[in-house]
Amino acid sequence: MRIMKSTRKMLYSVIGLSFLIVLNSCSTNNNAPVYDTGTGAASTTATPKQIALLLPLTGSMAGPGQAVRDGFMSSYYEAIQSGQINTKVRVYNTAQSANIDSLYEKAIQEGADCVVGPLEKDKVQRLARAPVPVTTVALNYLDQSSRAPVNFYQFGLSPLDEASQVAQYAHQQGQQSALIIAPAGQWGNGVVQAFRTQWQ
Secondary structure (H helix, E strand, C coil): CCCCHHHHHHHHHHHHHHHHHHHHHCCEEEEEEEECCCCCCEEEEECCCEEEEEECCCCCCHHHHHHHHHHHHHHHHHHHHCCCCCCEEEEEEHHHCCCHHHHHHHHHHCCCCEEECCCCHHHHHHHCCCCCCCEEEECCCCCCCCCCCCCEEECCCCHHHHHHHHHHHHHHCCCCCCCCCCCCCHHHHHHHHHHHHHHC
């Protein structure tokens, strides 16, 4: 899948903004007090020592995987340069591993105390079937019938949310009509309905 330059820049921005959310989600417990900037209260959470980034960097999902990696790493390097964090990041190519469970275990054995990914929906589903020992932020959503285990968080860009945002933006720009082009099927119908609901 090829990503246009403007879409890639937008993904960089979204992933860049989410970097701090991911770091907050990946907090690990230790004895060093850290102060919550909102309340000033001491807590026992700290940023992780090592984050494993599990993404498809080759194959059909390479475009989105590389965009997420580039946006994440850009924000990571900015945070390092400004002295905000001292966390290591290791990147793993999920497209080279048929078994997401063994890749996940390898990342943990190599020191990850927080995992970000996978991006592919089938691998997110597979990973959520077993307990996850460290904070894991999946970059896609589980099916509605699936239940997330403890330490498992879901973060993604829902096409339904995006369709609603496009309709809202078009209204803000004073647009009076719209043409919707969507794929046939349940997924496309859901996107069209989300757009129509917000448009009305």
